[in-house]
C-alpha cells in the first residue's frame with residue numbers, strides 16, 4: 001500500500017476511501033501527499049504526528065473488536081526508551097505481545113479477566129515507566145456485559161466519571177516523569193450527538209495534573225469496519241483516532 005520514500009519529496013500514503021454511497025465505489029486506495037518531517041534526533045524517525053502505517057503487525061488478534069495495530073505502541077515504547085509498561089485494558093493482548101517481542105516488562109489485564117482498570121488500588125503503584133490505554137470510545141462497540149465496562153456506561157456523565165478514574169489509575173501507576181499514552185476517538189450517535197472524547201481525555205487528564213508532552217498523534221483508521229459500511233445519512237466521516245501522550249510531572 002505504501003509508496004517508496006524519496007528523501008526529496010514528501011511521502012505518499014494510502015488513505016481509506018470516502019466514496020459516496022450513491023456512486024459506485026472507487027478504487028479504495030487514494031494517495032495523499034504528506035508533509036516532510038524534519039530530521040531530528042528521534043530514535044524512531046518515522047514516528048510523527050501522522051501515523052499512517054497500514055501494517056497492524058502480528059500482535060493481539062485482528063478479530064477482537066476494537067483491536068489496534070501494535071506498531072504505534074512499539075514506536076512509542078522505543079521513542080521513550082521505556083523498560084516497563086502498564087496495560088490495564090489489554091483487549092486481545094496487542095500491547096502485551098509488542099512488549100514480549102521487544103523484551104520489555106508488561107503488566108497486562110482487562111475487565112474480561114476480572115480486573116477493573118478504574119479501581120487503582122488493585123494495581124501496582126508508581127512503578128512503571130510507560131502506561132498504554134486504548135479504552136472503549138464510550139458505546140461505539142460493546143465489549144463485555146459487566147456493568148463496570150466503560151462501553152456499558154448508560155450516559156456520557158457516567159462514562160466520564162469512570163474515565164476519570166481510569167486516568168487517575170494510569171497516572172498513579174507510572175513513576176514521576178513516566179508517560180501515559182491514551183488512544184481515543186470521538187464518537188457520535190443520534191441520541192448523544194457528536195461527543196468529542198479526545199477533548200474530554202485531555203480535560204480529565206489536565207484536571208488530574210498530567211501534562212501533555214508531545215504532539216497529538218493522528219492515527220489513520222486503516223481497516224476500520226465502519227469504512228466498509230454504507231449509510232443513508234450525510235456526515236463527514238472520521239477516518240482517524242488520536243493518541244495523546246501525557247507526562248506525570250509531580251515529584
Ligand SMILES: C[S@@+](CC[C@H](N)C(=O)[O-])C[C@H]1O[C@@H](n2cnc3c(N)ncnc32)[C@H](O)[C@@H]1O
Nearest residue numbers: 066067068091092094111116117134143149150
Ligand atoms: C478498544 S478495546 C482494546 C483493544 C486492544 N487495544 C486490542 O488491540 O486488542 C477496549 C478494552 O477495554 C476493556 N474494558 C472496558 N472497560 C474496562 C474496565 N472498566 N476495566 C478494564 N478493562 C475494560 C474491554 O474489555 C476491551 O477489551
